[in-house]
Amino acid sequence: MAVKRDYYEVLGLPRDASTEDIKKAFRKLAMQHHPDRNHDAGASERFKEVNEAYEVLSNEDKRAAYDRYGHAGADNVFGRGFEGYDMGGFGDIFEAFFGGGTTTRTRRQTARRGNDLKYNISITFEEAALGCEKEVEITRTELCPTCRGTRSKPGVQPVRCNSCGGTGQIRHVQRSLFGQFVNTAICSDCQGEGTVIKEHCPDCRGTGYQKHKRRISVTVPAGINNTNGIRLTGEGEAGYRGGPAGNLFVMVNVKAHEYFRREDDDVVYELPVNFAQAALGDEVEVPTLYGKCKMKIPSGSQNGKVFKLKDKGIAHLHSGGRGDQLVVLNVMTPDSLSKEQRHLFEELSKSLGNIKRKDVDY
Ligand SMILES: [Zn+2]
Ligand SMILES: [Zn+2]
Numbered sequence: 349m350a351v352k353r354d355y356y357e358v359l360g361l362p363r364d365a366s367t368e369d370i371k372k373a374f375r376k377l378a379m380q381h382h383p384d385r386n387h388d389a390g391a392s393e394r395f396k397e398v399n400e401a402y403e404v405l406s407n408e409d410k411r412a413a414y415d416r417y418g419h420a421g422a423d424n425v426f427g428r429g430f431e432g433y434d435m436g437g438f439g440d441i442f443e444a445f446f447g448g449g450t451t452t453r454t455r456r457q458t459a460r461r462g463n464d465l466k467y468n469i470s471i472t473f474e475e476a477a478l479g480c481e482k483e484v485e486i487t488r489t490e491l492c493p494t495c496r497g498t499r500s501k502p503g504v505q506p507v508r509c510n511s512c513g514g515t516g517q518i519r520h521v522q523r524s525l526f527g528q529f530v531n532t533a534i535c536s537d538c539q540g541e542g543t544v545i546k547e548h549c550p551d552c553r554g555t556g557y558q559k560h561k562r563r564i565s566v567t568v569p570a571g572i573n574n575t576n577g578i579r580l581t582g583e584g585e586a587g588y589r590g591g592p593a594g595n596l597f598v599m600v601n602v603k604a605h606e607y608f609r610r611e612d613d614d615v616v617y618e619l620p621v622n623f624a625q626a627a628l629g630d631e632v633e634v635p636t637l638y639g640k641c642k643m644k645i646p647s648g649s650q651n652g653k654v655f656k657l658k659d660k661g662i663a664h665l666h667s668g669g670r671g672d673q674l675v676v677l678n679v680m681t682p683d684s685l686s687k688e689q690r691h692l693f694e695e696l697s698k699s700l701g702n703i704k705r706k707d708v709d710y
Contacts (some may be wrong), residue, residue: 349431352419355401366523374402385680399604409575443478462585462594469598471568473605477662479570487561489585492552499556500545509538516540557586566598569614571665574602576621614672617680621645626679634674636660643675651679
């Protein structure tokens with residue numbers, strides 16, 4: 349696979365380009381490389397590349413991530429208001445009191461939530477717009493079903509720890525210049541539990557956990573975008589000491605579409621027409637996410653005119669309803685003419701005459 353080009357380079361912009369510059373550059377390049385208009389080899393690839401660059405640079409969050417981390421960054425942005433995930437691990441809590449006090453190093457074996465997992469999926473433009481079901485395969489730590497995480501062979505009870513007498517702590521008295529310290533440390537034989545396991549569970553070798561490969565189905569809601577993630581509560585790694593499992597975060601990468609482009613929840617489609625269609629009007633069929641749709645082009649339509657196909661856009665993610673499809677008229681100038689066409693254009697040119705320009709009088 350070819351190396352991904354820098355998005356600024358793709359759009360021919362400096363890194364401090366304004367939002368307006370990005371929009372302008374994109375429009376220009378998208379027109380230039382549109383597969384309907386440009387039949388050169390590689391035009392469609394270039395069109396996709398331009399789309400992808402615009403998708404990232406036109407989004408504030410993604411652009412910031414791209415500026416910092418490059419291509420990898422843009423693929424991993426959380427949406428605004430999207431709950432960040434934490435990796436679950438608490439550091440040791442260390443408390444120290446000097447001057448004849450007690451030094452306690454506590455690493456309490458208390459319940460805590462399992463680690464979160466992250467998974468990236470790629471979906472098509474249509475799948476993002478209409479929603480879909482996906483399956484992801486993850487490997488995660490789960491509680492051992494045999495011992496339910498107790499680590500003991502079923503039926504064999506743990507016994508009191510001899511080293512600490514069941515308190516889970518060992519105290520050492522230390523003398524120093526500042527006075528007498530009492531050091532309390534976690535008992536290393538029982539890890540502070542006060543009990544030791546007499547016979548380990550054979551199925552997990554006494555760890556309490558097992559690794560499993562799981563296929564998990566993910567409902568991707570209609571209207572999802574690159575900046576959104578899906579949280580599957582409790583589908584992460586098993587919790588510790590009876591704590592709840594972590595979450596699974598599925599990050600979505602929406603592939604660029606060959607013809608459609610997304611603007612918020614609207615779908616933008618450029619419709620190529622010839623001079624005659626624009627001048628005389630026509631009835632055409634345009635593709636939409638929901639199948640082909642008939643559309644009237646009124647006579648005398650100008651290049652760039654936008655027609656709205658109501659509710660043919662992308663579902664709103666957080667509310668009901670959908671965006672629209674915006675059909676942008678793209679009047680194509682023929683780049684080669686047959687003899688007959690040339691003759692007709694010449695006749696037409698005579699008939700139309702020159703367009704009167706307002707600025708000519710100046
Ligand atoms: Zn076990
Ligand atoms: Zn102990």
